[in-house]
Amino acid sequence: MELSSQITTALARGDKKILLMTHLVLGYPSLDVNRRVIAQMVENGVDLIEMQIPFSEPMADGPVIVRANQEAIEKGITVRGCLDFAREITGAHGIPFLFMTYYNILFKFGVEKFFREAREIGIKGFIIPDLPPEEGEEFFALSEKYGIAPVLIFAPTSTPERMRELSGCSRGFIYCAARKGVTGRQTDFDEEFDAYMRRCRENTALPLAVGFGISRKEDVDYLTGKADIAVIGTKTINLVAEQGVEAVGPFIAGLR
């Protein structure tokens, strides 16, 4: 099933008012920990997971994820290792998985080869923060061909006109960056944010995911009714580092 219909079906069931998407950096602190964290996430009701393939220059990420990328690479994670791991994970769990990474990872691997393998693995979507539509001609053509959703990002600085343009290229859902800046800092949910969410809603028919600085039940509650998917990123990385893998399940269960 395509990503967008998976999302709309999940929302239409009505038992969840908002979906949860979590994020993790592959190979950090290890693939074994990733495996156990993913199991905890799925068991506790996470609806989608984005797996970040590490890159040495993660320009759009904040300090925690930057360090995670760097350490994973230093410990020897490879793109091959990430793809093999993803194959195992999609085989073990029924929820949709996405790849998040930077464009050079696809470019060096061979963009079409990467799409082909991702489809075989059963990956549903790609989030590539440094690939704007202007540079993505080949990428978008291949995403049609291989049926993998290119998930584009809205920013608070995006004009309505730009949002419509992005929406035209995006599939599955739109990833709304809740604020300016990089990942990992708390977001202030205020009137300005509400106006931004209204602007997002008015300019796309796709479901809206909101990420950047979502770390507590209060944040998820606040987003319920405004967004379709809440994205938890940096928080679970910190949680695993501070309290271990076992802390992830209860944390996820307590978010909704």
Added chain:
Amino acid sequence: MNRPGYYGEWGGAFIPEVLYETFRALNAAFNRAKADPAFWQEYVSLMGTYSCRPTPLTHAENLSRHFGGAQIFIKREDLNHTGAHKANNVMGQGLLVKRMGKTRVIAETGAGQHGVATATMAAKFGFACTIYMGEEDVMRQRPNVFWMEKLGATVVPVTSGSKTLKDAINEAFRDWVTRMDDTHYVMGTVCGPHPFPEMVAWFQSIIGREAAKQIRDQFGGQPSRVYACVGGGSNAMGVFQGFLDDPKVELVGVEAGGKGLDSGMHASRLASRDGSAGVAQGYKTMFLQNSDGQMMDTHSVAAGLDYVGVSPILADLWRQGRVRFAAATDDEVMAALDLTMKKEGIIPALESAHAFVQAFKEAGELRRDEAIIINMSGRGDKDIFTIAHAFNDPSWKEFIRKKGIEYGA
């Protein structure tokens, strides 16, 4: 391919969405400035009164005689204010920032020359200023850190990645995506997303415009070859633009050969076999990266050349065969520096000395009635700690020891 911001297959603008509007506005402001002759006039006038433009072209008679070949001319960007060609780009972008009405500038720096130039510009124009500098470069370029801070800038040591120039660029982008409303990122070289390569090349073209006229006036004809060191490539693009249209002038870019091209410890993207096409830091070019696309650690005695990528414009000129690329090792650089000081009383920066190395290798092959130009991108005073260390200078060591005692170390 003729897309805007592309040079052959290289370049582009691989930017996060949050900066889309910022780049739209920057492109508009830059295009307006470029189309306005008064803007260039204002720029030239500023560089003539605040800095020492036009910088001289020096006939290095002793070196010419020493090698017994071509007449060696040195374009003296070391005599620019703040001691390097970096000021050209920075003052130009400063004028653009004024036009855009922004109040804060940020920059990355490797050797610290771009940081010092940006801090100077910020002081003159009244902008707030933050400089990102790899922790490793903070250590090896301490005098420039001192001056940036004294000029009123905040210097942020970058501890992620390889702690050098590329990491400083990432960190500057992370600042910019947070504060794009009041802040302009003064990219220091002809790299990064469009329009930076075009913009920086345009401001730096002042070097080539002057040099083309000076060599005609002083030598009476075109040079046979023009040499410039290439980190990101801004001084090279600057001087090359004065001669690009004349196919008889051979253009030579000299990259950092570090410990040697076979050692794996260098920063030669084009002269070595280790570079490959990639997309990072907002643009597509030849990078030093592994087969997964992860950027590698680079090495050079010269912090300003210690960078994984290279200008997309130069990558295109290289692919076309218009610019030839060579590499100079750390050891060759020290020897060329020593010779230039002794023969001409001129102290090139470690970066610039790379261009001298290749010119010295080739000067003897040419006739005495031919001329070559070496672009001396900056002065070497800033490198006193590195140079003194490399020369293993005993009296300098003694001085540092005494200072240490004085400060109670």
